Amino acid sequence: MLIELKDVNKTYFGAQPLHVLKGINLGIERGEFVSIMGASGSGKSTLLNILGILDNYDSGEYRIDGKLIWDLSESKAAEYRNKMIGFIFQSYNLIGFKTAVENVELPLFYQGVTRHKRHELAMEYLDRLGLKEWAGHYPNEMSGGQKQRVAIARALITKPDIILADEPTGALDSKTSVEIMELLKELNEKDKLTIIVVTHESGVANYTNKIIHIKDGVIGEIEENIRHDAMIFGADGSLK
Amino acid sequence: MKIDIDRYKEIIDTLSRNRSRTLLTGFGIFWGIFMLLIMLGGGDGLKKMLGENFAGFASNSIIIGTNNTSKPYGGFKRDRYWLMDASDVHAIKTMVPEADVVTMVEAQWGGSFAYDDRTYSGLLKGLTPEYTHVESPKIMFGRWINDVDCGQERKVCVLGKRVWENLFPGGEDPTGKYIKVKDLYFQVIGVDSRAGGININGSPAESVIIPYQLMDRIYNKGGKFDIICMTLKEGADSDAAQDKVRALLAKRHTIAPDDKQAVMMFDTQKIFSIVDNLFKGVNILVILVGLGTLLAGAIGVSNIMMVTVKERTTEIGIRRAIGATPKMILSQIITESIGLTILAGIFGILFSVLILGGAGNIVSHLPGAEGPVSFQIGFWTGILVLLLLVVLGVLAGLAPALRAMEIKPVDAMRDE
Numbered sequence: 001m002l003i004e005l006k007d008v009n010k011t012y013f014g015a016q017p018l019h020v021l022k023g024i025n026l027g028i029e030r031g032e033f034v035s036i037m038g039a040s041g042s043g044k045s046t047l048l049n050i051l052g053i054l055d056n057y058d059s060g061e062y063r064i065d066g067k068l069i070w071d072l073s074e075s076k077a078a079e080y081r082n083k084m085i086g087f088i089f090q091s092y093n094l095i096g097f098k099t100a101v102e103n104v105e106l107p108l109f110y111q112g113v114t115r116h117k118r119h120e121l122a123m124e125y126l127d128r129l130g131l132k133e134w135a136g137h138y139p140n141e142m143s144g145g146q147k148q149r150v151a152i153a154r155a156l157i158t159k160p161d162i163i164l165a166d167e168p169t170g171a172l173d174s175k176t177s178v179e180i181m182e183l184l185k186e187l188n189e190k191d192k193l194t195i196i197v198v199t200h201e202s203g204v205a206n207y208t209n210k211i212i213h214i215k216d217g218v219i220g221e222i223e224e225n226i227r228h229d230a231m232i233f234g235a236d237g238s239l240k
Numbered sequence: 241m242k243i244d245i246d247r248y249k250e251i252i253d254t255l256s257r258n259r260s261r262t263l264l265t266g267f268g269i270f271w272g273i274f275m276l277l278i279m280l281g282g283g284d285g286l287k288k289m290l291g292e293n294f295a296g297f298a299s300n301s302i303i304i305g306t307n308n309t310s311k312p313y314g315g316f317k318r319d320r321y322w323l324m325d326a327s328d329v330h331a332i333k334t335m336v337p338e339a340d341v342v343t344m345v346e347a348q349w350g351g352s353f354a355y356d357d358r359t360y361s362g363l364l365k366g367l368t369p370e371y372t373h374v375e376s377p378k379i380m381f382g383r384w385i386n387d388v389d390c391g392q393e394r395k396v397c398v399l400g401k402r403v404w405e406n407l408f409p410g411g412e413d414p415t416g417k418y419i420k421v422k423d424l425y426f427q428v429i430g431v432d433s434r435a436g437g438i439n440i441n442g443s444p445a446e447s448v449i450i451p452y453q454l455m456d457r458i459y460n461k462g463g464k465f466d467i468i469c470m471t472l473k474e475g476a477d478s479d480a481a482q483d484k485v486r487a488l489l490a491k492r493h494t495i496a497p498d499d500k501q502a503v504m505m506f507d508t509q510k511i512f513s514i515v516d517n518l519f520k521g522v523n524i525l526v527i528l529v530g531l532g533t534l535l536a537g538a539i540g541v542s543n544i545m546m547v548t549v550k551e552r553t554t555e556i557g558i559r560r561a562i563g564a565t566p567k568m569i570l571s572q573i574i575t576e577s578i579g580l581t582i583l584a585g586i587f588g589i590l591f592s593v594l595i596l597g598g599a600g601n602i603v604s605h606l607p608g609a610e611g612p613v614s615f616q617i618g619f620w621t622g623i624l625v626l627l628l629l630v631v632l633g634v635l636a637g638l639a640p641a642l643r644a645m646e647i648k649p650v651d652a653m654r655d656e
Contacts, residue, residue: 054561054649075565081649082563093558097257109250110563154562 001063002161002194003028003051008060010046020046021057022217028196030161033188035197035205038214045166047214048198052085052164053077065161082110086155086163090170092147094139094154101126101135104153111158125153129183145176152183156193163187163195169204181207251572251579258548265544266584268537269632273588273625276530277617281596283526285603285615287519296376296434299512302482303440304468304489305504313496322493322502323464335488338472338481341373345467346455347441353403353448354420360406362446364421366455374469375434375444380404382415382430389429390451397426401433402445421448422458440469478509538581538632545577545640553647561649570641577637578630585629589622 003026010021020043028034038044049055050062053069062069064084072080087093094103104122113121126135129149139147148168155163165184169177185207187193197208205211206228213220255262304324312318324344332342346366353360369386377384380401389396399407399414408414414428426448434444456463472481482505490497549556556569564572596615603613 049650052561075567078560078563078565078568081561087561093554093561095555095558098253102253106559107562110559110565110568115245115249158563 001027002030002065004063006061008050008057008062010050010057020217024219026212026219028194030194031192032210033185033195033208034210034212035199035208036212036214037199037205039200042214043217044198044214048164048166051196052087053081082107083158084161086158086160088151088155088163088165088168090167092139092151094147094150096139099136099138100131100150103150104157107154107158121157125157129153144172145179148172148180161194163193165195165197167199168197247575251575254576255579261548262580265541266580268540269581269584270588272534272537273585274592275533277589277592277625278595279526279530280621281592281615281617283522285600285613289613290515294512296378297508298374298471299508300472301374301508302470302472302478303506304470304485306466307501307504309495309499310501311496311499313499314494316494323466324468325463328489328492329468331488331492332470332485336481336484338476340471340473341370342468342470343368343370344452344465345371345440345469346452346461346465348459351422351448353407355407355417358407360403362400362403362448363442365441365447365449366452367449368452371469373471377432378434380431380433381413384430385449385451390453393451393454393457395424395426395454396429397421398430398432398449399428400445400447401431401435403448404431424458426450440467478507482507534632538636541577541581541636542639545637546643549573549640549644553651556644556647557649557651560647566645570645573641573644574634574637578633581629581633581636585626589625593617
């Protein structure tokens with residue numbers, strides 16, 4: 001079991017305490033392509049933050065590859081994120097004043113990889129995603145799909161155990177959305193990458209092999225979706 | 241923390257790709273450094289310029305002058321005028337242990353000097369070779385008067401710079417030529433180019449100097465004179481020496497021992513120390529004001545960095561999400577701050593060096609300038625300022641860096 005959550009609870013203490021995650025139990029195997037689906041306010045973003053070691057949980061247990069993720073120092077958390085998790089965000093989150101290739105290099109920079117090797121590897125990944133010609137361009141010179149592919153290259157470059165994609169198609173049109181989802185599917189099938197997609201779009205969820213529904217802070221139904229027919233949307237290739 | 245070129249490239253990237261921000265932030269530091277160095281250099285240059293005026297004048301000399309007595313004493317009425325003679329010089333030499341060189345000075349205003357068809361009016365001074373210990377000449381041509389000139393009462397003279405310029409406008413070497421002074425012809429033996437802001441009996445530039453004995457004879461002084469210049473031995477107490485000289489002269493000339501008006505004394509040491517203290521004060525003021533300006537600049541940098549850290553919340557959050565530790569963020573912001581202050585500071589140093597150089601050049605060529613003037617700051621001042629910049633950079637970057645460290649990757653994503 002690559003990812004293991006046992007009775008994970010999370011409460012936001014504000015003016016009014018908000019119990020967001022109410023005992024999440026979840027297991028994801030290596031090489032799975034799953035989506036976490038839920039409406040806004042269901043707790044899916046909080047779950048994603050915890051899965052990505054971006055946020056702490058109050059009680060329960062979260063293990064990645066057997067390692068307990070609990071009470072980590074900031075630097076340890078940063079190291080785990082760097083080595084084990086690749087993030088893909090809805091808004092790409094590329095650094096605007098860095099070129100595509102420099103953005104892809106950044107995780108390796110924080111690993112202390114030498115510049116030459118870093119650059120070589122980044123170019124290799126950009127090439128794989130068909131962006132070799134765009135390596136020297138800045139994010140604002142690229143289309144949404146291209147930016148998201150740069151972000152995917154950045155997520156892949158450290159060879160992480162888990163790819164966490166937070167609404168990866170949220171800012172893209174339907175045609176580009178299909179391209180991105182096809183790309184993620186291909187990465188899962190060819191490279192046996194573990195990919196977790198958080199979304200509220202059923203069409204996006206339909207691309208994954210397993211759909212985990214989350215509602216009001218608890219895991220609901222878990223659908224096997226090997227034949228990709230769980231949803232009405234997406235079956236014929238249209239997403240939105 | 242590992243040090244590698246990439247980290248610095250990262251900083252240079254961040255600074256150079258946010259030009260207007262870098263420019264704005266750096267300006268405070270640039271201005272602070274510029275002001276500090278301009279003031280330091282200017283103050284130093286002024287001090288040197290004034291120092292030039294004192295140059296050549298013994299800083300441990302005492303000038304003794306005679307004046308009307310202010311008190312009746314020993315049967316004499318008040319308001320009696322008295323003069324000194326060679327025996328007084330000898331007495332001071334033998335009776336005052338602090339005295340080093342003691343020599344008489346005789347001067348007459350309004351002498352007319354002529355050479356060829358040109359004339360010039362200036363000062364005629366009768367001096368001894370020993371006088372060079374009080375006011376050392378800057379010999380341009382020839383030599384200064386010596387013992388043989390005095391002993392043989394040779395009719396020789398040394399010209400002041402302005403006298404030479406007026407009598408010999410061609411700028412030629414006048415030694416060997418004869419000039420006319422008060423119906424007598426004197427052979428020129430040298431030119432003294434000392435300008436001198438501090439002088440006795442008028443500027444050396446306006447003077448013609450002849451042997452004292454000759455002067456005494458020409459003006460029929462009968463061996464009497466009204467000024468003695470003396471220098472003190474190394475480390476001698478000036479006040480004690482003055483008391484002894486005063487007592488000695490009072491006794492020899494039957495003057496009330498407490499009659500300060502009759503025996504006038506002028507202590508150059510006091511003047512020098514006043515000027516010295518003045519410049520020390522000016523220096524302290526300059527440094528205080530300069531550091532204040534610089535500090536204001538650093539606070540400005542800190543302030544703008546603070547704002548930019550807030551602006552860059554997303555960027556920093558992304559960096560944290562993909563694996564930067566808080567320590568890396570801290571060192572990035574502080575290095576950016578240091579880089580910025582040093583960059584801006586170097587521009588400040590360059591610019592002020594340029595301005596100071598230009599100012600020195602202009603002042604040196606002003607009419608009436610006494611030779612080259614330099615306002616330039618010293619090399620080590622520059623190095624010191626550079627070190628100061630590093631410290632300021634760290635200080636300015638500290639608060640913003642600490643704030644940047646607080647940024648969590650989740651905050652970044654929430655900020656969209």
